[in-house]
Amino acid sequence: MTAIDLRSDTVTKPTDEMRSAMATAEVGDDVFGEDPSINELQERSAALLGKEAGLLTSSGTMSNLIATLAWSNHGDEIIMGTEAHMFWNESAGQAALGGVQTRLVPNDSQGRINPDDVAAAIRPSGNLHFPRTSMICLENTHNRCSGGVLTPEDTKSVGDVAHAAGVPVHLDGARIFNASVALEVPPAELARDVDDLSFCLSKSLSCPVGSVLVGSQDFIDNAKRWRKMLGGGMRQAGVLAAAGLVALDTMIDRLAEDHQHAKRLAAGLANIDGLTVDPESIQTNIVFFEVDEDLGTAADLIAALNRNGVLVSYPGKQSIRMVTHRHISPEDIEEALSRTSAAVRELRSAA
Amino acid sequence: MGAEQMNVIDLRSDTITHPTEAMRKAMSEAEVGDDVYGEDPSINLLEQRASEILGKEAGLLTASGTMSNLVAALTYCHRGDEIIMGDQAHMFWNESAGVSALAGAQVRLVPNDDQGKIDPADLSAAIRPRGNVHMPPTTLVCLENTHNRCSGAALTPQDTKAVADVAHEAGASVHMDGARIFNAAVALEVPPAELVKDVDDVSFCLSKALSCPVGSVLVGSEEFIGEARRWRKMIGGGMRQAGVLAAAGLVALETMIERLADDHANARRLAQGLADIEGLKVDPESIQTNIVIFEIEPSVGTAPEVLQALADAGVKVTPSRTQTLRMVTHRQVDSADVEEALSRVAGVVGKLREQNKA
Numbered sequence: 154m155t156a157i158d159l160r161s162d163t164v165t166k167p168t169d170e171m172r173s174a175m176a177t178a179e180v181g182d183d184v185f186g187e188d189p190s191i192n193e194l195q196e197r198s199a200a201l202l203g204k205e206a207g208l209l210t211s212s213g214t215m216s217n218l219i220a221t222l223a224w225s226n227h228g229d230e231i232i233m234g235t236e237a238h239m240f241w242n243e244s245a246g247q248a249a250l251g252g253v254q255t256r257l258v259p260n261d262s263q264g265r266i267n268p269d270d271v272a273a274a275i276r277p278s279g280n281l282h283f284p285r286t287s288m289i290c291l292e293n294t295h296n297r298c299s300g301g302v303l304t305p306e307d308t309k310s311v312g313d314v315a316h317a318a319g320v321p322v323h324l325d326g327a328r329i330f331n332a333s334v335a336l337e338v339p340p341a342e343l344a345r346d347v348d349d350l351s352f353c354l355s356k357s358l359s360c361p362v363g364s365v366l367v368g369s370q371d372f373i374d375n376a377k378r379w380r381k382m383l384g385g386g387m388r389q390a391g392v393l394a395a396a397g398l399v400a401l402d403t404m405i406d407r408l409a410e411d412h413q414h415a416k417r418l419a420a421g422l423a424n425i426d427g428l429t430v431d432p433e434s435i436q437t438n439i440v441f442f443e444v445d446e447d448l449g450t451a452a453d454l455i456a457a458l459n460r461n462g463v464l465v466s467y468p469g470k471q472s473i474r475m476v477t478h479r480h481i482s483p484e485d486i487e488e489a490l491s492r493t494s495a496a497v498r499e500l501r502s503a504a
Numbered sequence: 505m506g507a508e509q510m511n512v513i514d515l516r517s518d519t520i521t522h523p524t525e526a527m528r529k530a531m532s533e534a535e536v537g538d539d540v541y542g543e544d545p546s547i548n549l550l551e552q553r554a555s556e557i558l559g560k561e562a563g564l565l566t567a568s569g570t571m572s573n574l575v576a577a578l579t580y581c582h583r584g585d586e587i588i589m590g591d592q593a594h595m596f597w598n599e600s601a602g603v604s605a606l607a608g609a610q611v612r613l614v615p616n617d618d619q620g621k622i623d624p625a626d627l628s629a630a631i632r633p634r635g636n637v638h639m640p641p642t643t644l645v646c647l648e649n650t651h652n653r654c655s656g657a658a659l660t661p662q663d664t665k666a667v668a669d670v671a672h673e674a675g676a677s678v679h680m681d682g683a684r685i686f687n688a689a690v691a692l693e694v695p696p697a698e699l700v701k702d703v704d705d706v707s708f709c710l711s712k713a714l715s716c717p718v719g720s721v722l723v724g725s726e727e728f729i730g731e732a733r734r735w736r737k738m739i740g741g742g743m744r745q746a747g748v749l750a751a752a753g754l755v756a757l758e759t760m761i762e763r764l765a766d767d768h769a770n771a772r773r774l775a776q777g778l779a780d781i782e783g784l785k786v787d788p789e790s791i792q793t794n795i796v797i798f799e800i801e802p803s804v805g806t807a808p809e810v811l812q813a814l815a816d817a818g819v820k821v822t823p824s825r826t827q828t829l830r831m832v833t834h835r836q837v838d839s840a841d842v843e844e845a846l847s848r849v850a851g852v853v854g855k856l857r858e859q860n861k862a
Contacts, residue, residue, distance in 0.1 A: 166745060176529070382602040383602070387717075388520075
């Protein structure tokens, strides 16, 4: 039985076209700025997102950390949502390496942040007790909020508050293209009111490695030094950039299929007694669902799912996450639902 | 031959090397998986092979030598520790002060001689006594082999042991920046594992003379590598299907080590030729591997002036210490290129000396 891998869109493998592009990519030493494939990817990414310049990094975590280091000094405070990936799953790098304190404000169930909460959290200057607020972080789509999307208006409302206080906005746009496709809005619209943005090549875009950070020329010039310090100064990484260029051309529109699959998945899960999810809330490729306590814990269900050939990720005591991507077909969705029912039945009979 | 047709001889660094055809093929066919879940078979195989070759328990693919060195510092050190290294160390000169900025460690320098060696007595004197609240603890000593700023000199197993013994005696760990460790192994005709048997961990570069497009591998004990993985993730080095890169590394470990001897022969010939040029100074006997650092006499000009003049003549080099320049040989420079480079350098230097006399 082949397992149906719904753990993450990071499991995606490069397409044949990517493999071919990688094999023939023109390369050079990127530390000297001489890799034409990387240069092209960086320029195209910036243009697509309406920014001046771009920078290839080895991961979304690295891009987010670079943004923190570029905007902040030791002893600053950065603001982000309570469910932010940067807070939950980036090894506390901002604190450990950046020396900044992270201040959380509430995310609603769709991943939005209330601009009033941001305004209240921004530190006034001139008080010796207070750190300086150096950066506000948004996330679009929002991982822990079931892949919820921020609209340009949502983004602007926070951006305006931040900019009125002289604070830059970083957008963790690991899945920005999922947002763009779901909202049917050009990606540059979603990036317009933020100062810099990172997006992942290695998630649903299916490239093997990498992320791209985009922003103003000054920001990117500064970011290069932090990237080098972190060890992200790669050499002939045009072999990776080549896959990215293919992705920007061929892998964005198809995200709509992953979204449909996720909605169907949520609808099916909602019909399984013992599981709770609101299918209406699913906007992109991520589905979080709750396991009823009388059925067991998420860990119990995950063990049962694994036995039945469904791989998922484990975010909480009673919640489980499934992520759709190009390796998951409509048939896989139906099969996954059927296997999930079986897993739930197993748990029920054990209880 | 007109300027437009002149081929550029690029001696800036062995990092400029492109992947070989065999690597391109291996990369395009590589079996991959999500390495953050530990599921990339190509990476797993590379890490295993690398650790076997170097006689260590486990390995970790990283995006660069800088990343490997930083991960080692983060793994061994607490903030407020002191790291000792040579005063010509790449980690001190060219890694953006990362171990201080990010790992919170102070770097203490001891002299490197011109062969890149550290005197164990100097190390002993620099190690901090424990139990004094004024003093940071010395937790890490870093060696470099071959030594970049010391003309690519190789440390012998004996050199390494002498320093490592002092460090271990004092309770400090020893990290070897072995970016060019295979150059050392080939030059000394000693198995790589011999060169690192007395250090706790070593990093080596795939992207330098081994010619892979990207990467470095850190090898050490299982425990060390287990911890290192977490720091690597924190700094953003947790890549996904990077088996596409590892596949090139596997080809390199099989096919790109022995040929380093050619680079060494070319470097030696370069040094001999440069030594014969009036106005330049280098000791060809001191050239052990693929790096040649030569001095420029004031009668010729400053190092930046000479660098530019050489660039205009189609020979690319890099700056080094004051009044010196550096050349690095690699697979994309053959013996004919070496002769041509020497001829052009002689021309440039002769002309500059003439101009200065006038």
